[in-house]
Amino acid sequence: MPKLNLHRQEYVTSMLGQLSPSELHQRLDPNDEPLQNKLPRNPYISDRVIQQRWEAINNPNAKTIIYDAETQQQQQCYEKNIENFIGTVKLPVGVVGPLKVNGLFASGEYLVPLATTEAALVASYHRGSLLISAAGGASAILLNEGVTRAPGFAFESLVQASQFITWVTTQYDTFKTIAESTTRYGKLSDINLSMEGNHVYLVFEYLTGDASGQNMVTISTNAVFEYILANTPIKPVEAFLDCNLSGDKKATAQTLRSVRGKKVTAEVHLSRELVKKYLHTTPEKMVNFGKMTTVGGALSGTIGVNAHYANALAAFYIACGQDAACVAESSVGITRMELNQQDGLCVSVTLPNLMVGTVGGGTHLPSQKACLELIGLYGSGQSQALAEVCAALCLAGELSIIGAFCSGHFAKAHHRLAR
Structure with a gap:
């Protein structure tokens, strides 16, 4: 056995060997005890609810640094960017x-x-x-330039998937009108089709103006997605708004030859x-x-x-x-x-x-x-x-x-x- 693999095996064995079977169960089994530090259900920003969050956190020293006077004065600026707000972090x-x-x-x-x-x-x-x-x-x-969102549709058979694609190819102008009705700046520039067996992926590509555009393309594509589900003559067995073909927040080889963003x-x-x-x-x-x-x-x-x-x-x-x-x-x-x-x-x-x-x-x-x-x-x-x-x-x-x-x-x- 290679030395490196032996080292890994020894490491795991030594960690587990420190605990008896009952201690291992106690450490790893689900714990049904009630939560001690519940946060308020309201995720928005207000003086009262922020104070309730800090009461649940119960760490005055952290509060002094994270929720300083300047942050308190500016807290409404963050309302559309974060939930359960408690302050700001300073970076050099x-x-x-x-x-x-x-x-x-x-x-x-x-x-x-x-x-x-x-x-x-x-x-x-x-x-x-x-x-x-x-x-x-x-x-x-x-x-x-182009930002994508890629819904996926699963059908009972390859035949149904093919019929769905035939219908989709006649709908581009309708999809474009629906998508662009949700935004002042976004433009639907292309739709790419990908078929894997009885699964169909539609890759919607947008120009998003001066915005990075992730939220914009999500909202626009969802409007088209809902139209498809309501109007397609071939009903899918399953359908999801994004099926991991857009490359959102992950490294993919496909965009080396195409684009995501700029x-x-x-x-x-x-x-x-x-x-x-x-x-x-x-x-x-x-x-x-x-x-x-x-x-x-x-x-x-x-x-x-x-x-x-x-x-x-x-x-x-x-x-x-x-x-x-x-x-x-x-x-x-x-x-x-x-x-x-x-x-x-x-x-x-x-x-x-x-x-x-x-x-x-x-x-x-x-x-x-x-x-x-x-x-x-x-x-x-x-x-x-x-x-x-x-x-x-x-x-x-x-x-x-x-x-x-x-x-x-x-x-x-x-x-x-x-x-």
């Missing part, structure tokens, strides 16, 4: 840049706020941003001198690193190949009021490095699943709005530029971390900044 925010972006929508120098508790992260993205700006900026192109690509050309000055390595070593880690990613089953998009996006999403769980799909993408014709380095990133918005969601909350205003991209008409800035930010992080691995500075930087 750092800023990186100036990051120069030459995009179809983003143009100029950007200071980008990142909220994180991970030391060395902001320093790394700052270094990459300065390198990109020293090279004249990152080129960035928004390639596509699909963006960015690149920068670096001279050999800049690579040496900022990253303390060579273009050749970085290219070789990319080749070896691409194979490593394939061996591990990674979807896409990148060093750490998730670091940038998680910190950016939290600072700027985005849906942090969407990092799951947004961090899928491809980083590629190659030698260019000027004996330098060309590095590109492609992110097909950027879920970002400049209106809606948490973007209107006080701190998050301030962070978007710091970038200069708050409000209507700014989401496409924000996506290009996000791509350039991820590019900055890839350059910095890959340079750190190639120069042998990765562990040293974490030791210096994080300990």
